[in-house]
Amino acid sequence: MGEKIIYNPKSETMPREDIEQLQIEKLQSTLNRAYRNVAFYQKAFDANRVNLENIKDIDSLRQLPFTTKEDLQKSYPYDMFAVPLRNIVRIHSSGTTGKPIVVGFTRDDLRNWTECAARLLAAAGLTEHDVVQIALDYNLFTSGFGFQQGAEHIGASVIPASFTASVEKQIVIMKDFKTTALVTTPSHAVKIASGLEEMRLHAEALNLRHGLFWGERWSDQLRDQLEARLGIISTDTYGLTEMMSPGVAGECHLRDGLHINEDHFIVEVINPKTLEPEGVGPEGELVLTTITKEGFPLIRYRTGDITSLDPEPCACARTFLKMARVLSRTDDLISFRGVEFFPAEIEQILIEVEGVSPHYQIILGREAGVDTLELKVEISDSITFLDGLKSVENMLAQLSRRIKNDLEIEAKITLVEPKALQHIEAKDRVIDKRPA
Amino acid sequence: MLKILNLEAGYGQLRVLKGISLHVLPGEAVAIIGANGAGKTTLLKTIAGVLRPRSGKIMFNKQDISNAALEKIVASGCCLVPEGRHVFSTMTVKENLLLGAYHRQKNGDSLNISSSLKQVYKLFGILEERANQLAGTLSGGQQQMLAIGRALMSGPKLLMMDEPSLGVAPLLVKSIYKTIADLKRQGLTILLVEQNARAALALADRGYVFETGQIVLEGTSRELSDNPEVQRAYLGKEYQRIDE
Numbered sequence: 001m002g003e004k005i006i007y008n009p010k011s012e013t014m015p016r017e018d019i020e021q022l023q024i025e026k027l028q029s030t031l032n033r034a035y036r037n038v039a040f041y042q043k044a045f046d047a048n049r050v051n052l053e054n055i056k057d058i059d060s061l062r063q064l065p066f067t068t069k070e071d072l073q074k075s076y077p078y079d080m081f082a083v084p085l086r087n088i089v090r091i092h093s094s095g096t097t098g099k100p101i102v103v104g105f106t107r108d109d110l111r112n113w114t115e116c117a118a119r120l121l122a123a124a125g126l127t128e129h130d131v132v133q134i135a136l137d138y139n140l141f142t143s144g145f146g147f148q149q150g151a152e153h154i155g156a157s158v159i160p161a162s163f164t165a166s167v168e169k170q171i172v173i174m175k176d177f178k179t180t181a182l183v184t185t186p187s188h189a190v191k192i193a194s195g196l197e198e199m200r201l202h203a204e205a206l207n208l209r210h211g212l213f214w215g216e217r218w219s220d221q222l223r224d225q226l227e228a229r230l231g232i233i234s235t236d237t238y239g240l241t242e243m244m245s246p247g248v249a250g251e252c253h254l255r256d257g258l259h260i261n262e263d264h265f266i267v268e269v270i271n272p273k274t275l276e277p278e279g280v281g282p283e284g285e286l287v288l289t290t291i292t293k294e295g296f297p298l299i300r301y302r303t304g305d306i307t308s309l310d311p312e313p314c315a316c317a318r319t320f321l322k323m324a325r326v327l328s329r330t331d332d333l334i335s336f337r338g339v340e341f342f343p344a345e346i347e348q349i350l351i352e353v354e355g356v357s358p359h360y361q362i363i364l365g366r367e368a369g370v371d372t373l374e375l376k377v378e379i380s381d382s383i384t385f386l387d388g389l390k391s392v393e394n395m396l397a398q399l400s401r402r403i404k405n406d407l408e409i410e411a412k413i414t415l416v417e418p419k420a421l422q423h424i425e426a427k428d429r430v431i432d433k434r435p436a
Numbered sequence: 437m438l439k440i441l442n443l444e445a446g447y448g449q450l451r452v453l454k455g456i457s458l459h460v461l462p463g464e465a466v467a468i469i470g471a472n473g474a475g476k477t478t479l480l481k482t483i484a485g486v487l488r489p490r491s492g493k494i495m496f497n498k499q500d501i502s503n504a505a506l507e508k509i510v511a512s513g514c515c516l517v518p519e520g521r522h523v524f525s526t527m528t529v530k531e532n533l534l535l536g537a538y539h540r541q542k543n544g545d546s547l548n549i550s551s552s553l554k555q556v557y558k559l560f561g562i563l564e565e566r567a568n569q570l571a572g573t574l575s576g577g578q579q580q581m582l583a584i585g586r587a588l589m590s591g592p593k594l595l596m597m598d599e600p601s602l603g604v605a606p607l608l609v610k611s612i613y614k615t616i617a618d619l620k621r622q623g624l625t626i627l628l629v630e631q632n633a634r635a636a637l638a639l640a641d642r643g644y645v646f647e648t649g650q651i652v653l654e655g656t657s658r659e660l661s662d663n664p665e666v667q668r669a670y671l672g673k674e675y676q677r678i679d680e
Contacts, residue, residue: 018459021439021441021457021459022459024441024457025457025458025459025651025654026654028455028457028650028651029644029645029650029651029652029653029654032647032650032651032652033652033653036647036652052455053444053454053455056441056442056455083664083665086664087664087665106663106664107662107663108655108659108662108663111659111662292655294653294663
């Protein structure tokens with residue numbers, strides 16, 4: 001039903017040549033505004049001897065310095081705003097960890113954000129026939145509002161269930177209000193799925209057909225699991241408070257990468273170690289430049305998210321570049337006895353050895369000055385003791401061999417009982433007990 | 437239809453345009469707004485070939501016209517209605533109009549010229565009434581109509597207009613803008629420079645805001661009309677100082 005709707009075909013299917021012209025125009029005017037109106041950028045450009053008149057194409061972006069989250073924290077609350085406060089109509093804040101940051105939107109910014117969110121929801125397959133239950137934290141954060149504005153814009157019926165309602169309450173709303181699309185965090189979705197099972201409600205008894213999961217990274221395996229348990233199709237959307245959240249990129253019904261709203265953002269992927277642009281193809285850190293924002297423009301903002309860009313034209317007819325789903329962050333990188341690795345690499349090995357997505361936890365410690373790594377793995381149905389202890393031993397041996405061979409790491413692997421790790425938050429996936 | 441990248445231009449030592457990039461799609465009306473001296477007129481003169489660009493690129497219908505001769509640019513369908521009209525006051529209205537079709541006459545296009553003349557008379561009835569009167573005896577608004585009519589006689593695909601409301605009585609401004617809107621409806625592409633930002637944004641699909649030779653803002657006319665800084669600086673909305 002309405003799966004192939006393109007919300008704004010004029011923009012979303014624009015020829016590449018026109019996108020490039022649009023981007024350079026908007027980039028130049030954004031840079032002129034940022035330089036004139038934001039002291040931080042005036043200082044940063046002058047310090048790097050940047051002459052904005054030399055920014056003649058998208059590639060020359062690399063002459064400009066990066067903006068980091070620390071820069072935003074130092075500018076708390078309003079120092080990065082490019083317009084006077086009287087022109088700002090909405091203020092949001094974020095920062096679950098560390099110092100908060102504050103972002104502001106002008107009337108035009110809000111309209112653009114709403115349009116971008118609407119595009120992503122339409123691409124996901126939502127229409128005016130959908131009843132959208134938003135179980136996200138509205139408290140200061142942007143995402144509940146972003147999904148709400150976008151959903152209302154395409155004419156869907158929105159239930160701002162928020163995050164405060166209990167799992168039972170969410171399920172009651174979902175059932176009684178005939179919710180067709182659920183917007184929530186992946187971990188909350190897992191709880192709702194478990195809640196359904198505990199209440200002996202089958203997904204088929206609901207009207208749910210769509211899931212949009214947000215705020216935490218969710219693996220492809222978790223996606224499969226949630227789709228099966230909730231009887232839904234899920235699509236991934238990408239955004240961040242500093243830009244638009246959601247609003248930067250989203251999957252279409254083909255779910256082969258997330259289309260970036262390139263008429264509002266210029267994307268780069270850089271090597272997080274050398275900071276050199278990687279171009280299209282290789283994996284690296286996503287760097288975003290806003291080209292329409294009036295209130296809070298950001299130039300070459302390092303998102304910390306790891307992805308890659310895909311220039312292949314999409315069968316859905318959208319011409320915007322696609323980015324891969326974000327499954328890891330630069331700050332996930334674990335340094336361990338001189339080796340650097342991402343938790344996702346361990347997860348991949350677990351999947352390959354076990355054949356299913358396991359729940360796991362990595363605990364880093366230090367004994368007698370030497371780093372230690374304990375990998376806790378939840379026993380899943382696929383590791384049945386019916387096969388005998390032998391096969392469990394086999395699996396453990398195989399796991400530690402793979403981890404040693406692939407990552408050059410010695411890990412102590414412990415099995416823990418089912419459901420012990422199922423509900424842990426993404427941020428607790430790695431516990432670092434090593435003294436700084 | 438028109439695509440400009442990193443255009444720089446000026447007069448002598450004076451750099452006026454400091455790297456301008458903009459585009460106009462077929463059938464679109466685009467407004468350039470900005471204060472005096474921001475480079476709006478310089479932009480139109482450079483596109484029309486009156487001024488030579490120092491660097492950058494002007495593409496018109498996929499042809500590079502950055503350094504093309506003025507008459508070639510007109511013949512390719514890109515025509516300027518200059519600020520202050522510049523009609524030939526000692527010639528009749530009709531002679532002025534026919535002059536606009538000079539390059540077509542040379543190519544023996546007289547049949548189409550007479551149909552263009554009919555169209556112009558249809559748009560501006562007053563010009564037909566005064567066809568044999570000297571252009572210098574027309575009012576400011578009528579001269580503006582004549583200047584637009586003369587440009588239309590060249591058979592343009594892109595009509596560039598520099599301050600069509602300047603020095604024209606308010607009532608006639610309305611009628612001139614109504615005519616420009618009619619031309620747009622008929623599919624003519626329009627690039628409009630105006631200090632009268634309200635009239636320009638009401639007509640245009642999109643706009644660019646110029647400040648000291650650079651573009652500092654661009655967007656749809658709705659976005660620009662809603663922008664408080666544009667309202668304050670160019671739309672004359674009451675400006676209240678609020679302590680920040």
